[in-house]
Amino acid sequence: MNSVRMTEVGPRDGLQNEAAHIPTAKKIQFVDHLSAAGFPEIEVTSFVSAKWVAQLGDAVEVMRGITRRPGTIYSALVPNERGLDGALEARVDKVSVFISATEGFSQHNTNGSVDEVLARIAPVVTRAQAAQLPVRGYISCVIRCPYDGVVDPAQVVTICARMLELGVDELDLGDTIGAADPDSISRLYDAIAVIIEPRKTTLHLHDTHGRAIACACRALEIGVRSFDASVGGLGGCPYAPGSRGNVATETLARAIVNAGFDPHIDIQRAAEAGLWMRQQLASTREASI
Numbered sequence: 001m002n003s004v005r006m007t008e009v010g011p012r013d014g015l016q017n018e019a020a021h022i023p024t025a026k027k028i029q030f031v032d033h034l035s036a037a038g039f040p041e042i043e044v045t046s047f048v049s050a051k052w053v054a055q056l057g058d059a060v061e062v063m064r065g066i067t068r069r070p071g072t073i074y075s076a077l078v079p080n081e082r083g084l085d086g087a088l089e090a091r092v093d094k095v096s097v098f099i100s101a102t103e104g105f106s107q108h109n110t111n112g113s114v115d116e117v118l119a120r121i122a123p124v125v126t127r128a129q130a131a132q133l134p135v136r137g138y139i140s141c142v143i144r145c146p147y148d149g150v151v152d153p154a155q156v157v158t159i160c161a162r163m164l165e166l167g168v169d170e171l172d173l174g175d176t177i178g179a180a181d182p183d184s185i186s187r188l189y190d191a192i193a194v195i196i197e198p199r200k201t202t203l204h205l206h207d208t209h210g211r212a213i214a215c216a217c218r219a220l221e222i223g224v225r226s227f228d229a230s231v232g233g234l235g236g237c238p239y240a241p242g243s244r245g246n247v248a249t250e251t252l253a254r255a256i257v258n259a260g261f262d263p264h265i266d267i268q269r270a271a272e273a274g275l276w277m278r279q280q281l282a283s284t285r286e287a288s289i
């Protein structure tokens with residue numbers, strides 16, 4: 001009853017925006033540190049085009065190098081069938097497809113309209129499920145788009161419904177640029193409750209304006225029981241100007257505990273993993289100057 005599920009997205013969302021090249025061995029070590037903190041799910045990398053996100057061009061090597069902890073799901077972002085081929089070859093446990101609630105971000109992030117992206121990911125969902133892999137469906141820009149501005153919750157509902165029609169197992173709502181406040185979270189879930197219960201969704205908050213914890217607390221009140229976060233608040237999206245890190249895992253986990261729930265992770269170890277990665281990033285940046 002009191003369980004809250006935390007997915008660690010630091011190795012993917014946390015590192016994808018980093019300009020200086022992070023050695024593959026460091027990424028593997030990072031995931032191994034996170035595994036020791038007992039996350040039920042870690043989003044390890046992306047099987048996207050390296051022309052679009054050069055930092056994660058070593059997805060196969062990272063997936064192959066990590067030590068898998070029984071009980072942790074090791075997932076990855078997949079934009080198209082080519083990405084799925086790589087993900088299957090690297091034996092991911094779960095596939096995350098992604099789409100935007102808005103046309104502007106869809107074009108900038110995935111070089112296609114919302115309809116085109118839906119058509120692109122449809123066979124990814126079908127093939128992933130044929131391979132018996134669960135599929136997470138991200139919907140970005142659920143509050144505001146860096147290109148199209150404020151997003152009407154009704155628009156998000158439409159995209160959520162289309163993702164459910166494709167057969168995704170989980171809807172993950174992304175406040176890509178950290179524009180949410182608690183009331184906008186309430187409005188979003190009021191609208192979405194018509195097609196899916198809040199406790200069946202995951203909320204993916206970025207902390208651009210320092211409101212992510214307040215938003216998460218409101219979401220807990222509404223009934224949301226699954227959140228993404230990145231240790232140390234690492235992160236940002238290269239195609240969402242102004243986006244900052246995800247809500248910090250350790251801060252969110254403490255807020256979850258304070259609200260009377262159990263996030264089922266070792267918060268101290270998670271915080272140490274974030275500190276360790278921040279130190280690696282500092283030395284990587286220094287070496288690249």
Ligand code: HMG
Pocket residue numbers: 013016046047048049050051052053077079080082083084098109110111138139140141173174175176177204236237238239
């Ligand atoms: P495109 O340029 O239209 O694709 O990109 P294309 O099919 O024309 O291919 C172009 C080149 O990329 C070709 O290579 C393909 O082979 C190659 P070339 O022939 O020129 O040598 N290619 C690939 N290579 C490796 N893996 C692949 C792949 N696909 C094509 N899977 C595409 C379309 C979707 C591929 C591109 O736009 C892309 O990769 N976009 C991903 C951008 C991204 O990763 N953004 C960040 C993640 S989303 C996010 O952060 C939001 C989230 O956190 C939630 C939230 O906060 O809201 C999830």
Ligand code: MG
Pocket residue numbers: 013174176204206237
């Ligand atoms: Mg994100």
